[in-house]
Amino acid sequence: MLRDVTLGRFYDNDSFLRRLDPRTKLAGLVIAIIGIFLCSSIVSCLFTLICVIALVYLSKVPLRHIFRGLGSLFILLAVVAALNILLVPDGLFRAALICLRVVEVILVSNLLCLSTQPRSIANGVETSLSWMRRFRVPVHDFAMIVSIALSFVPLLADEANRIRDAQIARGADYSKGSVIKRAKASVSIIVPVFVSALERSEDLAVAMDCRLYGCSSEPTRLHPLKYSYEDAAAYVCILTYLCIVILMKVGQL
Amino acid sequence: MIELKKVTFCYPAYGQEPNKVLDDVSFSISDGDFVGVAGDMGSGKTTLCKLLCGLLKPSSGQVEKTGTVSFAMQFPESQLFESTVIKDAMFGPLNHGLSAIEARKKSEESLGLMGLDQSFYERNPLRLSGGEKRRVALAGVLSMDADTIVLDEPCAGLDPKWHDRLFEVLHKLNSKGKTIIVVSHNIEDIARHCSKMIYLKTAKLADMGDTKTVICRNEELETSSMNFARRLSESGLELDYKKAVTTEDLASLIEDRLSSL
Numbered sequence: 001m002l003r004d005v006t007l008g009r010f011y012d013n014d015s016f017l018r019r020l021d022p023r024t025k026l027a028g029l030v031i032a033i034i035g036i037f038l039c040s041s042i043v044s045c046l047f048t049l050i051c052v053i054a055l056v057y058l059s060k061v062p063l064r065h066i067f068r069g070l071g072s073l074f075i076l077l078a079v080v081a082a083l084n085i086l087l088v089p090d091g092l093f094r095a096a097l098i099c100l101r102v103v104e105v106i107l108v109s110n111l112l113c114l115s116t117q118p119r120s121i122a123n124g125v126e127t128s129l130s131w132m133r134r135f136r137v138p139v140h141d142f143a144m145i146v147s148i149a150l151s152f153v154p155l156l157a158d159e160a161n162r163i164r165d166a167q168i169a170r171g172a173d174y175s176k177g178s179v180i181k182r183a184k185a186s187v188s189i190i191v192p193v194f195v196s197a198l199e200r201s202e203d204l205a206v207a208m209d210c211r212l213y214g215c216s217s218e219p220t221r222l223h224p225l226k227y228s229y230e231d232a233a234a235y236v237c238i239l240t241y242l243c244i245v246i247l248m249k250v251g252q253l
Numbered sequence: 254m255i256e257l258k259k260v261t262f263c264y265p266a267y268g269q270e271p272n273k274v275l276d277d278v279s280f281s282i283s284d285g286d287f288v289g290v291a292g293d294m295g296s297g298k299t300t301l302c303k304l305l306c307g308l309l310k311p312s313s314g315q316v317e318k319t320g321t322v323s324f325a326m327q328f329p330e331s332q333l334f335e336s337t338v339i340k341d342a343m344f345g346p347l348n349h350g351l352s353a354i355e356a357r358k359k360s361e362e363s364l365g366l367m368g369l370d371q372s373f374y375e376r377n378p379l380r381l382s383g384g385e386k387r388r389v390a391l392a393g394v395l396s397m398d399a400d401t402i403v404l405d406e407p408c409a410g411l412d413p414k415w416h417d418r419l420f421e422v423l424h425k426l427n428s429k430g431k432t433i434i435v436v437s438h439n440i441e442d443i444a445r446h447c448s449k450m451i452y453l454k455t456a457k458l459a460d461m462g463d464t465k466t467v468i469c470r471n472e473e474l475e476t477s478s479m480n481f482a483r484r485l486s487e488s489g490l491e492l493d494y495k496k497a498v499t500t501e502d503l504a505s506l507i508e509d510r511l512s513s514l
Contacts, residue, residue, distance in 0.1 A: 159331075165308045166332040169324040170393060171348025188344070191334035195379060 011114040015060035016230065018115045022124025024231040025112050028238045032108045035245040036101050042093070044248040045100040051241055052107050061114050066107060077102060113150075122147030127225050140219065148204070156197055163192045255305060255322075255401065255432070256281040260314035262300055274300045276456040277314070282434065282449070284320075284400070287427045289443030289464060290436045291474065292453030298436045299327065301453065302403045305434065320400030320432075327405045329390035330383065338364070338381075338389050339374040345397040356396075363395035366422050368415075384415060391419070401432040408437065420446045441476045444468055444498040469495045478503040 012018075017025070032052075039045045056066065081095035088094055112121070126143030133139055164174065167188045174185050208214075260278045263271040275297040282288055292298050303309040304316050306324035323345070326332070335341035339357065342364055346356035364373065367388040373381075378389045391407060404423075408416045424446065427433050437443055443450055443464060450464040452471060460467045468474045475483075482494035482503055492510055497503035 162326065163332055165303065166324070166326045166329065167344075169306055169308060169326070170332070170345035170397065172344070173348070188332075188334050192331050195334075196331055 010117050011059075011061045011065060013060050015058060015115065017055065017059040017111065019228075019230060020115075020234055021225055021227050021231045022116050022120040023128050023225060024227070024234050025116055026121070026124045026128060028234065029108055029112050031238050031242050033105055035242050036104050036108075038245050038249050039101065040097075040249060041252070042096060042100075044245055045097060045104070047244065047248070048104050048241075049100060052104050055111055056107065059111050059115050061111065065114065066110050070106065073102075073106065118150035119147050121150060123221070123223075123225055141214075144213075152197070152200070155200075156193060159196050160189055160193045163196075164189050254281065254284055255316070255318040257304070258315045258317070260304065260311045260316060262297070262304060262309065263312045264300075274456055275304070275311075275453075278453075278458045279314075280451060280458060280461050282401075282432060284432055285427065285430055286432050286434075286449055287423070287447050288432075288434045288449045288451060289447030290434060290451045290453065291438070291440055291443055292459075293455075296453040297456050298453055299405055301451075302326075302405045302434070302436060305401075305403050318401070321397070322401040322403060323394050323397040323399035325391055325394040325402070325404040325407055327409065328387075329394065329407075330386035332393070333378040333386060333390055336377060337375050338369065338378050341378050341389060342393045342396050345393055349397060359398055360392070360396040363392040364389070366395060366425070367392040368418065383410065384412060387411060388415070395422075395426070399431075401434065402426065403434045403436075405436045406438065407435065408439070408442065440468060440474050441478065441499055444476060445501075465498050468498050482506060 020028075032048075036045075036048055039048055056063065077099050081099055084095035084098065085091040116124075122143040125146055126139055129137070129139045129142070168174070172185060172188055174182060174189075176182075177185070258279055260275055261273065262275040263273045266272045274295075278297075278301070290298050290301065300309065302324060304311060305318070306322040307316075307318075308324065333341055335344060339360060342360035343353075343356045346359050347353070351359065361374075364370075369385070369388055369392060373385070373389070378386060381389065387410065391404075394402065394404075402423075407419060411419065420442070423433050423435065435443070435447065447464050449462065450460075450467040451458065452460040452467055452474065454473075460471055468476065468479075476498055478497045478500050479494050482492045482497035485507075486492045486494050490507075490510060492506055497506050
């Protein structure tokens with residue numbers, strides 16, 4: 001299951017979504033999430049779903065990659081839906097609304113991760129928040145933290161898999177027994193992964209210091225971000241979507 | 254005995270075609286063999302180890318084996334997690350269902366083999382030095398008392414003393430009937446210690462057989478002693494450099510040559 005972690009895993013292809021500037025994608029994600037939570041009717045939720053499906057098509061990422069590792073989330077959604085249907089008046093409507101919203105949020109967030117390199121996401125965050133430098137907010141450091149965190153997620157997942165294999169080779173069994181027993185058994189994975197993560201972070205900090213990280217308050221960039229016509233088109237689409245959702249909300253559609 | 258029949262293994266690659274790491278590999282290893290596995294990076298050595306011990310299932314083909322197999326992965330010290338050395342060494346035997354007394358006995362034996370005496374038993378394994386951690390981790394694998402022991406580059410990062418000592422331990426276990434399979438980038442180590450050799454090249458089994466024969470047949474496996482002998486030969490001292498697989502071979506070859514002058 002750890003092999004299925006999508007966070008920080010980039011799907012390299014040539015698609016419209018892949019080519020967009022990371023700032024456009026980040027702004028799009030924020031607007032999409034606002035739009036999704038403005039949807040209070042099945043019609044507006046279905047409209048959002050159609051827009052998300054269009055995005056999936058534009059990303060050219062196979063569905064199996066987008067839904068990879070989300071099995072347990074669907075179980076949780078099924079439980080939430082069942083509880084709503086059984087315990088809440090008008091439960092079927094609420095269950096459908098919650099499930100649609102959660103699935104849509106996950107789809108758009110996964111699309112951002114799959115279509116953007118972690119370093120580009122960090123660049124996008126840094127450039128978008130550069131105005132905060134005037135208030136002495138360490139935006140560059142924050143972006144670096146985001147970038148490193150995103151790059152380390154798949155590495156740590158791989159490390160966890162490696163350690164899991166090693167413990168299985170020593171006879172550990174993580175698939176049998178009660179939940180508590182399995183949770184206890186997973187200590188033999190969690191402790192080494194934590195130790196390895198701390199060691200890695202220490203090594204990385206030393207390596208960055210050795211390469212003069214933080215010496216310049218205005219470090220230069222290898223690839224400065226640049227908007228294109230495709231970004232302008234994307235902004236128009238995103239804002240049109242938001243306007244339609246707001247109109248649906250106002251018109252109680 | 255372990256037998257691989259037309260084994261192919263592919264890792265699913267994210268967003269790309271599946272990555273074929275082993276392609277149509279077939280060989281057999283008899284009980285009591287001491288086998289070395291060599292090959293370039295990415296040739297499929299670690300995947301082969303995982304297939305041998307059952308951590309991976311082949312995409313096609315079969316892996317047949319008799320008896321138990323234990324596996325020491327690359328940099329096994331990263332598997333340490335218990336609060337004391339003895340507890341960590343006992344993790345495997347206890348998982349196999351041995352009683353606490355038996356598990357402790359086996360663990361003490363294997364810790365002893367790795368030169369870790371009683372003074373280490375109650376220490377926290379995470380606070381030991383790199384070399385000591387490695388020895389605790391290897392002791393944890395040996396304490397499982399499996400019929401076949403697979404070790405993936407066990408000497409990487411060990412000091413020369415413990416490098417030689419580890420092979421002594423492996424020979425001792427081999428003499429007791431255990432099958433030993435060692436992955437190494439050091440061809441001279443394989444030549445010195447292993448009776449058989451498996452050579453993997455770009456996911457395929459390039460060669461297998463008697464260690465020195467395999468090394469002589471494949472130019473890429475030239476050891477530093479062979480290289481030295483070849484250079485001597487090129488500068489006038491005629492030597493059959495292919496016979497100088499290890500330093501000992503080279504020494505006796507030069508000795509013979511000089512005495513015949």
